[in-house]
Amino acid sequence: MIIKVDESGTVEGLNSIITDIVADQTVKGLLILACDANGFVPDDLDERLKGVPVPLFGGIFPAIIHGKERLEKGTIVAGMSTEPDIHIIQNLSDVSVDYDDAIDE
Secondary structure (H helix, E strand, C coil): CEEEEECCCCHHHHHHHHHHHHCCCCCCEEEEEEEHHHCCCHHHHHHHHHCCCCCEEEEEECCEEECCEEECCCEEEEEECCCCCCCCCCCCCCCCCCCHHHHHC
């Protein structure tokens, strides 16, 4: 697994580490963990993420941890040597939905 961190929290920083990681032919998928304070919006990221040649998944969080450091701004990208099996669970923020069945699937 290859792990890179961009502490700037910029779109350019994210693009740079994605490019570096997917250049490695052993990478079969990406995990992207970003901080909410990065201010990423779909218009800035959608086309780039759609162009990534391997499956990717992740999320946006109030803070992320890298080593012993808590980051409130920045992004971690992990290049995985195994292709991830990705599933989408709709309406994840809806507290009235029972997710047990969706997770079991």
